[in-house]
Structures are given as structure tokens and as C-alpha cells.
Amino acid sequence: MSRFERFTGVKLTNDEEFPVTVQVVYIxxxxxxxxxxxxxxxxxxxxxxxxxxxxxxxTVKVTGAAKAAVARSAGGPAVSIKAFYSQ
Known part of the structure; x- marks a missing residue:
């Protein structure tokens, strides 16, 4: 998919030998x-x-407020997805 398309999920991959807890945000x-x-x-x-x-x-599904934000802003001008370690 291109950078500015709507999406319905975010696939997270962990290459480490232990589980990790993360939060994903749409910016x-x-x-x-x-x-x-x-x-x-x-x-x-x-x-x-x-x-x-x-x-x-x-895979984290995009629902609720995140789905609305993607629908509103997926066409640009500048958006990103970030995952970060959290507790």
C-alpha cells in the first residue's frame, strides 16, 4: 500500500527472544x-x-477514534504510524 492509503490494521513484528508490550499511535x-x-x-x-x-x-486492528482519524487524514498532507515500548 502507498503511504497515504487508508488501512485497517497494523502488523507488529518482534525479532527479540522475549515478548514486548507496545502502544501504536497514528500521528x-x-x-x-x-x-x-x-x-x-x-x-x-x-x-x-x-x-x-x-x-x-x-496485528492491531484500527477501530473507533483511530479509524475516524485515518478516514479523515489518510490522504495527507503528512501522517505516520509509530509503535513504542510501553507498560
Whole structure:
């Protein structure tokens, strides 16, 4: 899929030998003027905390507020998905 298409899930892959707990967020970024730093204007959690098994995968479904954010902003101008370790 291209960078700005709508999506219904995020596949997480864990290459480690132990399970990890992560949170996924969908970020909408502003379009700053030249020389200014880019800022997040909307950060929406995708699912809850997810445990990705050791040497395994987990798919987080996009529902609720995250589904609405993707529908609203998937066409750009600047969006991203980030996964980060959490508890």
C-alpha cells in the first residue's frame, strides 16, 4: 500500500527472544513554513497495549477514534504510524 492509503490494521513484528508490550499511535503532522520545525497536530492511539510474542507477530486492528482519524487524514498532507515500548 502507498503511504497515504487508508488501512485497517497494523502488523507488529518482534525479532527479540522475549515478548514486548507496545502502544501504536497514528500521528497527523502540520506543514510548517520553511525553517520551522514540524509539529504533531493530532495523536490518536491505535488499539490498546499490545503484547507481541517472542519471535512473533501481532496485528492491531484500527477501530473507533483511530479509524475516524485515518478516514479523515489518510490522504495527507503528512501522517505516520509509530509503535513504542510501553507498560
Amino acid at each position: 497527523v503532522w502540520d506543514q510548517p513554513k520553511s525553517g520551522e520545525t514540524q509539529q504533531a497536530v493530532e495523536v490518536t492511539p491505535v488499539g490498546g497495549l499490545s503484547v507481541v510474542p517472542a519471535s512473533g507477530t501481532e
